Amino acid sequence: MAVSLPRPVSAIRLDGGRLAIxxxxxxxxxxxxxxxxxxxxxxxxxxxxxxxxxxxxDETIDLSDLGGxxxxxxxxxxxxxxxxxxxxxxxxxxxxxxKGPLLVANQWLLGARQSQALDENGLLRLHADPVDFHxxxxxxxxxxxxxxxxxxxxxxxxxxxxxxxxxxxxxxxxSKNGRRRWCAMQTCGTASKTEARRNKR
Ligand SMILES: [Zn+2]
Numbered sequence: 001m002a003v004s005l006p007r008p009v010s011a012i013r014l015d016g017g018r019l020a021i022x023x024x025x026x027x028x029x030x031x032x033x034x035x036x037x038x039x040x041x042x043x044x045x046x047x048x049x050x051x052x053x054x055x056x057x058d059e060t061i062d063l064s065d066l067g068g069x070x071x072x073x074x075x076x077x078x079x080x081x082x083x084x085x086x087x088x089x090x091x092x093x094x095x096x097x098x099k100g101p102l103l104v105a106n107q108w109l110l111g112a113r114q115s116q117a118l119d120e121n122g123l124l125r126l127h128a129d130p131v132d133f134h135x136x137x138x139x140x141x142x143x144x145x146x147x148x149x150x151x152x153x154x155x156x157x158x159x160x161x162x163x164x165x166x167x168x169x170x171x172x173x174x175s176k177n178g179r180r181r182w183c184a185m186q187t188c189g190t191a192s193k194t195e196a197r198r199n200k201r
Pocket of ligand 1: 162167183184
């Protein structure tokens with residue numbers, strides 16, 4: 001069996017339009033049989049967090065202090081990712097937010113709030129402790145609240161990619177006409193159009 005190398009973190013698409021959505025989209029082709037988890041290791045999770053802005057440029061988190069906590073950390077990552085995906089999905093489907101995912105998100109929100117403090121510029125800042133490997137999760141939980149509020153206020157429309165066969169990605173449609181259908185035109189858009197042409201023939 002051919003073993004393919006994981007795609008570089010720098011090549012992971014960030015098409016959701018918001019941090020929390022991109023986090024939910026760190027599973028490539030969610031509905032595929034073999035899913036590719038973009039952030040399956042602590043190193044990749046940290047690289048992705050840096051790339052997506054879940055760790056700010058002036059923040060340092062030192063993974064060398066993680067010790068044997070990697071498995072536990074990745075369980076936390078998967079748990080919040082699953083909760084984020086399910087909460088965003090419920091918002092898209094316009095149904096009440098499910099209790100289990102809410103519990104998970106609320107736990108991270110509580111952690112986030114405990115790490116927040118007002119700074120000398122009057123800004124509410126998330127304190128970045130160099131050994132706080134959960135900092136990205138806290139920032140994602142805060143962004144999730146914002147995304148749900150934005151969708152509720154009609155600032156953008158939360159949608160699922162029209163490629164229902166495999167993609168499963170979510171995005172914030174901020175287009176003027178609100179008619180964006182795909183996570184990305186150059187991937188799912190093109191693939192769907194090719195398939196539609198093939199079916200026509
Ligand atoms: Zn897609």
